[in-house]
Amino acid sequence: MRYSWKEKVKITTRIFRLTILVLIVTLLITACGGGNRPTVLPVETEAVPPTETESAAEAGKWWHSAVFYEIFVRSFYDSDGDGIGDFAGLTQKLDYLNDGDPNTDTDLGVTALWLMPIFPSSSYHGYDVMDYYAVNPQYGTMDEFKTLLSEAHKRGIRIIIDYVINHTSVNHPWFQQALKDPTSPYVDYYIWSQTNPTYPGPWGQVVWHKASNGLYYYCVFWSGMPDLNYRSPAVRDEINKITSFWLKDVGVDGFRIDGARHLIEDGEIQANSADTHAYFKEFNQYVKSINPDAMTVGEVWDGSFAASQYVKNQELDMVFGFDLAEGLIKAIHQPDTKLAGFWLSSELRQYPAFTLGTFLTNHDMNRVANQFMGNPEKMKNAATVLLTSPGIPFLYYGEEIGMFGAKPDEMIRTPFQWSAGQHAGFTSGSPWERVNSDYPEVNVESEAADPDSLFNLYRGLIQLRQANPALQLGDFRSFNTGSNRIYAAAREYQGKSLLILMNMGDKPVSDYGIDLKFTQPAGSYTFKLLMGASALAPVTLDADGSMEGYQPVDELPANTRLILELAPNQ
Numbered sequence: 001m002r003y004s005w006k007e008k009v010k011i012t013t014r015i016f017r018l019t020i021l022v023l024i025v026t027l028l029i030t031a032c033g034g035g036n037r038p039t040v041l042p043v044e045t046e047a048v049p050p051t052e053t054e055s056a057a058e059a060g061k062w063w064h065s066a067v068f069y070e071i072f073v074r075s076f077y078d079s080d081g082d083g084i085g086d087f088a089g090l091t092q093k094l095d096y097l098n099d100g101d102p103n104t105d106t107d108l109g110v111t112a113l114w115l116m117p118i119f120p121s122s123s124y125h126g127y128d129v130m131d132y133y134a135v136n137p138q139y140g141t142m143d144e145f146k147t148l149l150s151e152a153h154k155r156g157i158r159i160i161i162d163y164v165i166n167h168t169s170v171n172h173p174w175f176q177q178a179l180k181d182p183t184s185p186y187v188d189y190y191i192w193s194q195t196n197p198t199y200p201g202p203w204g205q206v207v208w209h210k211a212s213n214g215l216y217y218y219c220v221f222w223s224g225m226p227d228l229n230y231r232s233p234a235v236r237d238e239i240n241k242i243t244s245f246w247l248k249d250v251g252v253d254g255f256r257i258d259g260a261r262h263l264i265e266d267g268e269i270q271a272n273s274a275d276t277h278a279y280f281k282e283f284n285q286y287v288k289s290i291n292p293d294a295m296t297v298g299e300v301w302d303g304s305f306a307a308s309q310y311v312k313n314q315e316l317d318m319v320f321g322f323d324l325a326e327g328l329i330k331a332i333h334q335p336d337t338k339l340a341g342f343w344l345s346s347e348l349r350q351y352p353a354f355t356l357g358t359f360l361t362n363h364d365m366n367r368v369a370n371q372f373m374g375n376p377e378k379m380k381n382a383a384t385v386l387l388t389s390p391g392i393p394f395l396y397y398g399e400e401i402g403m404f405g406a407k408p409d410e411m412i413r414t415p416f417q418w419s420a421g422q423h424a425g426f427t428s429g430s431p432w433e434r435v436n437s438d439y440p441e442v443n444v445e446s447e448a449a450d451p452d453s454l455f456n457l458y459r460g461l462i463q464l465r466q467a468n469p470a471l472q473l474g475d476f477r478s479f480n481t482g483s484n485r486i487y488a489a490a491r492e493y494q495g496k497s498l499l500i501l502m503n504m505g506d507k508p509v510s511d512y513g514i515d516l517k518f519t520q521p522a523g524s525y526t527f528k529l530l531m532g533a534s535a536l537a538p539v540t541l542d543a544d545g546s547m548e549g550y551q552p553v554d555e556l557p558a559n560t561r562l563i564l565e566l567a568p569n570q
Contacts, residue, residue: 062112062158063254063295063317064354065472067387067462068394069097069110070362073118073139074126075415076397078427085415085426087140091148096444100155106448108400109462112158114256116363118145121169124432125409126162127258128169128225132242142250149251160295161246163255165239166262167225175226179213188232191218191265199268207270220262220270230264230279240286247290254295255287257316261300272306280315297357304350311355318392320357321347329360329371332382337487337504340385341478344489348390348476358391360399363413367398367405376402377559380457381504384561385487387461388500390476400458401447404436419445464530464563470496483512486556492519497566499527503556510555517546524569527552532562538569 077089099107117126118135126136135145152159168175174186181187193208193216201207201220208216209223217226228235246252257280264275280298287294297318300307304323310316324347331339348356360368360382372378379402386393398405398416405412410433417439418425424439436442447455465471474493481488485505491498497518503509522543527536536552552564 061295061317061354062293063392065466065469066112066158066392067110067465068112068114068160068357068392069108070114070116070394070396072116072363072397072413073136074124074432075413075426077416077418078429078431081427081429082138083427083429083431084138086138087135087144087148091144091151094148094151094155094157098155098157100157105459105463108459109466110395111156111466112160112253113152114394115159115161117162117164117258119164122171123169123224125413127164127221128167128171129164130169130172133245146250158253158295160254160256160297161252162258163246164258165228165242166259167219167221167227170224170226179211182213185234189229189235189238190226191229192216193218202262202271218265220265221259227262227265230275236279239283243283243287244290247287247294253293254297254317257296257298260298260310260316260319261302261306272300272302272309277309277313277315280310281313284315284317304347308350308355311352318355318357319351320359320362320394321351321391323347324356324391325359325361325365328382328385329368332372332378332385332504337485337502338478338480340487341489344385344389344476345478353390354392354473356391357394358386358389359394359396360386362394362396364409365412366407367396367403367412369402369404370406374402374404376454377504377506379454380561381487381502381559383454383458383461384500384502387458387465388471388489388491388563390474390491393465395458400455401444402442402454404438404442417443419443460531468496468498468530468565469493470498474498477516479514479516481512481514483509485509486512488514490516490518495519498530499552499562499564499566501552501556501560501562501564503558503560506558508555508557512556513549513551515546515548516550517544518566520545520566520568525566526569527564528567530563530565532560532564534560534562536564539566 071090073087073090074085076085077093078085079089079092080086095107097108097110117129118139119126119129120131120134120136121128122130135142149159174189177184178186178190196208196216198208207218207220209219211217219226230236261271261276264273264279266273266275284296287296296316297320298310298316300310300319301322307319310319324343327343328340331337331343361371368379368382401417403417405414414433415424415426415431415435417436420440420443423431424435424443426435444455447453450456470491470493474491476489476491478489485503486509487502487504489500497520518541520541522541522545525539525541527539529536534553539547539550541547
């Protein structure tokens with residue numbers, strides 16, 4: 001028997017709900033048995049209500065409409081040939097990121113940068129800080145960093161820095177003085193025990209380490225990074241001084257808080273303690289007292305319920321959506337691509353508007369190209385979902401050209417691939433880490449020249465997002481078209497109605513239809529093509545603004561991505 005697309009919607013909806021119910025029960029049983037944290041699952045298959053959106057007057061923070069780009073300075077561009085990326089090199093490449101001229105379209109178009117740690121450090125990655133009032137001399141001087149800030153601001157680019165305040169390096173003078181002198185005031189800066197408490201960390205790791213003074217010190221991550229003691233008023237005062245220095249004296253635009261959920265321990269409770277939440281509420285207020293326009297985003301690598309608590313109580317401005325990132329990657333792998341919309345709808349409900357940092361991968365995760373085994377269409381689909389969805393998107397450097405990288409961490413942080421020239425155009429010297437071997441094919445120069453490249457898709461999507469407030473601030477609905485291969489979503493804001501339609505499968509789809517209610521009045525409309533190439537059928541909206549069974553094209557080709565704007569016929 002052949003079913004109509006409407007009947008298919010009803011059948012697939014019932015099947016999906018039953019499947020989800022079985023999965024939820026299974027996960028609950030697993031959770032009760034002491035297994036891993038259950039994954040958040042989407043529970044709706046039909047159109048969901050729009051997510052809460054602030055009014056235009058309230059949606060005034062600069063990050064609400066930003067597209068962020070995460071950079072490892074060491075690997076971005078080397079200006080002096082020593083093989084290490086630096087501030088001067090990043091300054092030289094700002095026009096690649098955003099040239100500040102709205103009349104050009106050759107730049108990527110990002111509007112904010114997140115710099116991985118720039119403090120002096122004893123490790124290549126910078127997460128073991130040795131001095132909070134200075135910059136890594138391998139990257140340049142403080143004056144060169146201030147020049148970078150100034151030039152970025154001229155182009156409309158904000159810069160936030162990785163703020164590593166959960167711990168320091170064992171080589172930090174504070175820790176070294178605490179080891180040498182039991183009467184030093186810096187003893188109270190860290191967490192000590194006369195005997196080994198022995199209990200493990202949140203993921204079973206050793207957290208108590210014996211020091212040269214005979215005491216045990218606490219580190220949630222590794223022995224080279226001892227945790228700071230936030231129960232000490234002196235530590236809190238010190239962090240306030242450091243915060244003021246970077247916001248007022250240096251002029252950064254905000255902070256990405258590393259390891260935020262681990263800040264204050266309560267015995268064996270080593271994540272999301274009540275004291276951690278209380279501290280961040282005070283911290284965020286202090287940040288705003290210095291610069292009301294500064295932004296804070298927390299690395300709360302946890303389930304969405306736990307992460308959302310940091311923004312529901314105004315403890316931080318944003319947190320990253322780790323569950324959402326994992327869910328989107330999995331959904332785009334699935335043959336039933338409606339899962340991407342379900343994931344988005346489910347996750348967005350858990351966060352207040354404009355508090356969710358969305359991403360695909362970051363410096364701690366295998367790169368997007370690896371996640372999709374180099375499949376260019378899946379990478380393009382993932383980029384399209386990310387950059388047309390609510391939340392504040394974060395891209396990881398090299399993601400836009402399909403750079404590969406898988407753990408260990410050094411291999412996720414390799415030099416950026418600018419060209420097919422020596423060392424991928426990253427340095428004239430010997431790079432600190434080897435360049436990926438595929439750089440002759442995967443690089444900015446070659447992809448910029450290819451209109452069908454991943455780079456040009458990213459650039460087009462970012463520019464489209466910046467030009468359309470509906471993609472930045474609009475309500476969001478995902479919906480079922482009757483096809484398992486079609487991702488469909490609508491965005492609406494201040495009278496603008498957009499439709500995102502993608503066939504993520506490898507076969508064309510003709511048996512589908514769109515039932516959707518817009519805020520537009522009844523009448524005859526045409527969909528204007530913002531992205532994609534196709535002749536589109538007109539549509540008539542009923543008295544309540546709804547359409548039924550609409551097909552913009554009779555057949556949606558494989559791996560087709562369309563972004564459409566509803567426009568009344570003249």
